[in-house]
Amino acid sequence: MFDLDKMITEAYGPDLDKMISEAYDSKAPMSIEKLSEMVENMLVLQESLGIFEDVEKSQPKGGDNNWENLRYLPIAQVSELKWGTAATDAMPVDNSAREQLATYLRQIPGTDIAEKINNLNEFIKNAGNSDIGIQQALSFLVFYRTLSMIITNFNAAAAGFIFESFLAVLLDAENGKQIPATDAETIADIIIYPNNSRLPISLKLYGENTITVGGSFKQMVLDLTTQYPVMQYIVVGKEYSGSKGGKALNKLNFYGFNFTLDNFPTVINYLGEAHAGELLQLPRTIIENWTGTVTRAFKSLLTNAEERTKIEGGAWEEKEITISDDMSGFKDKEGNLITGMKYQQIDFKIPRGNRVSPVFGYRAMREATVDYIKNSIYLPSISDPGNYEKLENILDDNNINDINNKFDEAMATRFIIAGKEALINKDAADKYNINNVTAEFGMKADTKEDPKFMFMSSHKPNLKVIEPASENINAIIFQKVKNHYEKLIQNIKNKDDYKQWSASKMKLETALKNAADAEAKAKVAKGGKRTGEEYATWKKSQEETKNVRNQLVALIDEGKKMMETIKKYNGYETKNIVFIDADLDPDSTNFETMGLKNSILFLLKKAVVKGVEVNKEKMKETGGVSPRTKKINQIWGSEGKKESLEILKRMAKSKDVEAYKILLRLTKGYNLSRQFDITRSKFESLMKSEALSKKYLPYGNKMEKGAFAVLDIGEAKVMEVTNRAFENINESMKTIFKNLYFLQRNINSFVADGMEKTTPAKEAKTNAEIISTATQEVIDEKSTEERTNAR
Numbered sequence: 001m002f003d004l005d006k007m008i009t010e011a012y013g014p015d016l017d018k019m020i021s022e023a024y025d026s027k028a029p030m031s032i033e034k035l036s037e038m039v040e041n042m043l044v045l046q047e048s049l050g051i052f053e054d055v056e057k058s059q060p061k062g063g064d065n066n067w068e069n070l071r072y073l074p075i076a077q078v079s080e081l082k083w084g085t086a087a088t089d090a091m092p093v094d095n096s097a098r099e100q101l102a103t104y105l106r107q108i109p110g111t112d113i114a115e116k117i118n119n120l121n122e123f124i125k126n127a128g129n130s131d132i133g134i135q136q137a138l139s140f141l142v143f144y145r146t147l148s149m150i151i152t153n154f155n156a157a158a159a160g161f162i163f164e165s166f167l168a169v170l171l172d173a174e175n176g177k178q179i180p181a182t183d184a185e186t187i188a189d190i191i192i193y194p195n196n197s198r199l200p201i202s203l204k205l206y207g208e209n210t211i212t213v214g215g216s217f218k219q220m221v222l223d224l225t226t227q228y229p230v231m232q233y234i235v236v237g238k239e240y241s242g243s244k245g246g247k248a249l250n251k252l253n254f255y256g257f258n259f260t261l262d263n264f265p266t267v268i269n270y271l272g273e274a275h276a277g278e279l280l281q282l283p284r285t286i287i288e289n290w291t292g293t294v295t296r297a298f299k300s301l302l303t304n305a306e307e308r309t310k311i312e313g314g315a316w317e318e319k320e321i322t323i324s325d326d327m328s329g330f331k332d333k334e335g336n337l338i339t340g341m342k343y344q345q346i347d348f349k350i351p352r353g354n355r356v357s358p359v360f361g362y363r364a365m366r367e368a369t370v371d372y373i374k375n376s377i378y379l380p381s382i383s384d385p386g387n388y389e390k391l392e393n394i395l396d397d398n399n400i401n402d403i404n405n406k407f408d409e410a411m412a413t414r415f416i417i418a419g420k421e422a423l424i425n426k427d428a429a430d431k432y433n434i435n436n437v438t439a440e441f442g443m444k445a446d447t448k449e450d451p452k453f454m455f456m457s458s459h460k461p462n463l464k465v466i467e468p469a470s471e472n473i474n475a476i477i478f479q480k481v482k483n484h485y486e487k488l489i490q491n492i493k494n495k496d497d498y499k500q501w502s503a504s505k506m507k508l509e510t511a512l513k514n515a516a517d518a519e520a521k522a523k524v525a526k527g528g529k530r531t532g533e534e535y536a537t538w539k540k541s542q543e544e545t546k547n548v549r550n551q552l553v554a555l556i557d558e559g560k561k562m563m564e565t566i567k568k569y570n571g572y573e574t575k576n577i578v579f580i581d582a583d584l585d586p587d588s589t590n591f592e593t594m595g596l597k598n599s600i601l602f603l604l605k606k607a608v609v610k611g612v613e614v615n616k617e618k619m620k621e622t623g624g625v626s627p628r629t630k631k632i633n634q635i636w637g638s639e640g641k642k643e644s645l646e647i648l649k650r651m652a653k654s655k656d657v658e659a660y661k662i663l664l665r666l667t668k669g670y671n672l673s674r675q676f677d678i679t680r681s682k683f684e685s686l687m688k689s690e691a692l693s694k695k696y697l698p699y700g701n702k703m704e705k706g707a708f709a710v711l712d713i714g715e716a717k718v719m720e721v722t723n724r725a726f727e728n729i730n731e732s733m734k735t736i737f738k739n740l741y742f743l744q745r746n747i748n749s750f751v752a753d754g755m756e757k758t759t760p761a762k763e764a765k766t767n768a769e770i771i772s773t774a775t776q777e778v779i780d781e782k783s784t785e786e787r788t789n790a791r
Contacts, residue, residue, distance in 0.1 A: 098169060101146070106173035107139035111194065113171055113234065114699035117254055117709040120144060124712065127724040134733060137725050143170070147711075148718050151205075151238065152249055160205045163236070164189045167203060179324055186324040187219045187231065198325065201232045208237035208253060214677035217268075217279050217669035224261050225661035226321050226341045227328065231259040232698065235683070237707075241714075254709040255687055256699045261660065263696050265648040270678055270686040277641030279669030279676055280648055285311045286666065287640040290647050294654045302659040302666075311666070312635070314348035345665045350631050350672070356618045358442030358454040362417070365461070365611030369407055370400055372603035373473070378579040378591055379481065380572075382488045385565065388579055388591065394480045402476045410469035411461060415454050416440045455615040461608050470601040478576055481596055485573035489566055501555070501562065508552040515545040636668050735774040743767035 110116035123140040150162050161178075168176035172192035179188055188200030200223070204213055213235055223231050237253040259267060269276045289301055289310075300307045308316065320340040323330060330338050374392035381387045411417050418441055442454035452459045493502075522538035529535045556563075571577070579591035580599045584606065594602065644667070651660040664670065678686060687697075687706025694700070699708035726734060743764055750760035 101166070101169050102173040104139045104142040105170045107136060108143055108170065112699065113167070113254070113256070114708050116170060117711055121709070121711065124717070124721050127721045141722060141725055144713075144718060144721065148713050148715075151252070151713065152715070156205075160203070163205050164203050167201075167234070168192065171201075175327065185219070185321050186223055186228065187215045188223070188228065188324070191325050191327075193327065198328065199230070199232055200228045200325075201234055204233065204235040206235070206237060208239040209680060211235060211237050211680045211683055212677050213683050214675055216673070217667075217676045218671075218673045220259065220264075220676070221664045221667070221670050222321055222343070224259065224264060225664055226343055227323055227325070227330070229261060233257055233259065237705075248714060250712065250714045252711045252713050253703070253705060253707040254699075254711070255683075255701075255705075255707050256697070257687065258696045258698055260696065261657070262652050264664070265645055265652055267686065267696075268676060269645060270682050270689075271676055272682060273641075275676070276645070279667060279674055280644050281636050281641050281668040282644040282647060282663065283311055283635050283666055284637050284640065286647065286663070287643050290643060294650055294656070299656050299659045302662045303656075311346060314346045314635075316344060317347050318342055318344055343665070344662060346671075348631070348635055348671055350628055350635075356615055358456075358615065360618045361455045361611035361615035362411075362442055364614035365607045366404065366407055368607035368610040369469075369473075369604060370403055372584065372606060373403065373477070373600065374400075375586065376581040376584055376603060377596075377599055378581065379484050380488060380569070380579075382484070382491050385488060385492070385569070391477070391481075391578070394484055395477070399476055399480070403473050406472035406476065407469055410465055410472060412445075413468070414445060414461070414465050416443045416445055455612055460612055466604040466608065467601065470597060470604050473600050473604075474597040477600070478596060481576050481578060482573055485569050489569050489573070492562065492566055492569075497562075505552070505555055508548060508555055512545065512548045512552055515541065515548045519545045632668075632672070635671075733774075733778060736771055736778070739767040739770045739774070743771065 108116050108119065110119050120140060120143060123137075124144070127137075127140075146166065150159055150166060154162060165178040168178050168190040170176075171190075172194065174193075176190060176192040178190050179186060186200065187202055189203045190201050192199050192201065202215065204211070206212065213233060220231065233256065235255040237255070238249055239251040239253060240247050241250045242248050257267070265280060268280060271279070286301070289298055291298070301310065302308060305316075320342050322340050323338070330341065332338050374395060375390055377391040378388040379391060379394070381389045408417055444452045444454075444459060454460060493499075519538070519541040522534070522541040526532075526534040526538045576596040577593060578596050578599050580594050580602065581588050581590075582592045582602070583590075648660075648663065648667075651663055654660060668674070669676070684705055687701050697708075701708060703710050746760040746764035746767060750757065750764060753760070755761070
């Protein structure tokens with residue numbers, strides 16, 4: 001129960017007390033305290049007066065007002081987290097939402113879910129019977145209505161979570177709790193504590209025709225072999241009527257069975273031969289040592305530390321699972337409560353991901369980058385520009401290291417590139433797990449939850465990666481190429497023929513200048529004369545200038561080829577032009593002219609292709625399978641599935657429980673973290689099976705399709721039951737319910753309008769008066785009944 005007067009005051013303020021008091025005479029003012037005393041012993045309200053659900057929006061069309069009683073029916077506040085959290089001595093919880101629900105559900109008779117559903121069905125059948133007390137009738141109605149609301153008003157995912165917390169309270173109002181999906185190491189959804197025991201339950205809520213029962217095979221094995229020797233499955237199938245457009249929920253079919261160590265192989269076998277065989281398959285070593293009976297030698301293979309080293313492929317290790325139940329009562333030898341349980345398993349060290357390690361393709365790509373840059377980029381030879389030399393001639397070891405580092409940096413922006421030191425280890429003993437390279441090597445940096453590895457599908461390096469790499473590598477080589485051209489040009493200028501030509505050119509340029517000066521002086525001396533000695537001197541000097549100029553022009557023509565060569569290489573130096581062997585053919589003499597940056601990008605693309613090719617080659621080396629698949633085949637092989645089922649069934653019946661637990665933790669499904677899924681048809685076969693005793697079908701399977709209970713929960717049925725139940729509820733109680741509903745609405749309306757419109761306030765006062773009168777009538781009737789019974 002909660003403090004109603006405090007809740008109302010917090011929601012609507014202190015003025016509400018005065019407002020309600022004015023509805024009564026001054027001799028007997030109705031305070032918030034008195035109102036709360038009348039109400040809170042009759043029903044538990046939702047927080048902030050969220051007492052009743054307004055069902056007008058979902059009323060049937062074109063019909064009567066039979067839905068109206070639903071409007072006044074108390075309904076617990078829906079809260080998955082609060083419903084599913086129970087207080088413990090270690091962790092007390094102030095949880096009004098859970099207590100609201102528990103107030104009703106603890107009144108539902110029955111020791112388990114089958115009895116409670118059967119009792120609800122009895123109530124549905126006899127809802128109009130006057131012998132049913134109001135408290136029980138209200139509890140059944142709240143149970144029925146709340147369950148209907150959860151199933152019909154929420155999407156599948158939300159309904160499933162809320163349904164879990166609802167059943168936790170229904171089955172154990174005091175201690176039952178929901179297990180948060182992110183917290184616990186268990187397949188259970190809720191835990192209850194019937195008769196001082198503990199029962200984990202996995203709940204499934206599906207459409208009847210789409211039921212699939214399953215979960216983590218590894219987690220189920222861990223549960224059964226550590227903290228939960230029994231795991232109960234309760235499956236609820238929603239049955240609909242009508243077509244897709246007018247589909248309506250009619251019934252809920254309840255199924256239940258227990259997973260135990262004893263029946264685990266039998267139940268899993270209902271998955272079908274292929275699926276079950278894959279999950280239950282035991283290592284080859286186990287199959288080879290099975291003689292048809294549970295011998296001492298066979299058990300020793302599982303439990304003796306020295307003997308079990310014969311199980312090849314991994315190393316034994318001790319692990320600990322966190323106990324998901326703080327009320328488990330598990331203790332150590334000294335009697336102290338423990339929070340974890342230790343168990344032993346073998347670590348087969350199976351490579352992660354169904355792939356070849358990207359290390360090989362990466363190393364090939366990295367090496368190809370350096371190789372292509374060194375051996376496929378050419379420059380004109382300094383000593384003989386008519387021939388070409390490889391770029392490797394101008395790169396030193398520091399340059400190569402810098403190129404490798406820049407390549408790694410660029411790749412690491414999109415992929416996790418760790419343990420790079422292993423890339424130079426070409427002679428690694430285990431070529432599928434290169435030393436010092438992490439398991440995440442080559443994984444996309446933003447996909448740790450869903451690993452995508454380099455060279456797989458579309459995850460090979462693309463332009464977004466290699467363009468920055470080409471720019472960084474270009475920065476390393478750029479100055480080297482520039483310096484090369486400067487030396488080439490200088491070498492041309494240092495040759496004798498160029499020196500002679502340059503000296504002759506300089507001499508003629510000087511002679512031309514002198515001749516031009518002499519011609520200019522002679523021209524001044526002759527003045528305007530066209531005859532005479534001065535004129536003759538000028539004409540002679542003019543001829544001399546012309547002669548020297550002609551010699552210079554001839555000399556320049558003669559050296560034109562050398563000058564054009566120098567000019568060309570000056571241009572190459574400016575633009576960083578290189579010559580590339582586009583076919584990557586060492587013997588080729590056909591080169592393409594490119595800028596250095598573009599040539600590096602071109603070769604990086606070729607290097608990526610090389611990496612992809614090497615990755616594919618490694619796949620072929622393993623016979624077309626990845627190292628992971630190869631390892632799996634080595635441990636379990638493809639045979640022995642029938643034998644595995646036989647061994648597990650025989651061991652389940654043996655008294656050596658620890659050996660059997662270890663055997664379950666050697667199965668293929670456990671070590672590969674596989675899922676198990678029992679489909680609808682297989683599930684029905686399981687529920688109708690005679691192979692499972694009543695011990696494993698805790699509530700029976702006598703109903704249709706093997707269900708233990710069927711609940712009619714259609715909208716029309718809920719309305720009909722509510723109306724029949726209300727017929728036998730004291731008229732005064734009906735009045736209280738109705739006016740509590742309108743009191744809430746009128747107060748909300750009054751407050752929402754800024755307390756300006758008085759009509760809702762006046763109506764709220766009237767509602768409060770009626771509640772007071774009706775409550776007094778109930779008290780008087782109850783007092784009279786008690787006096788009569790006392791006589």
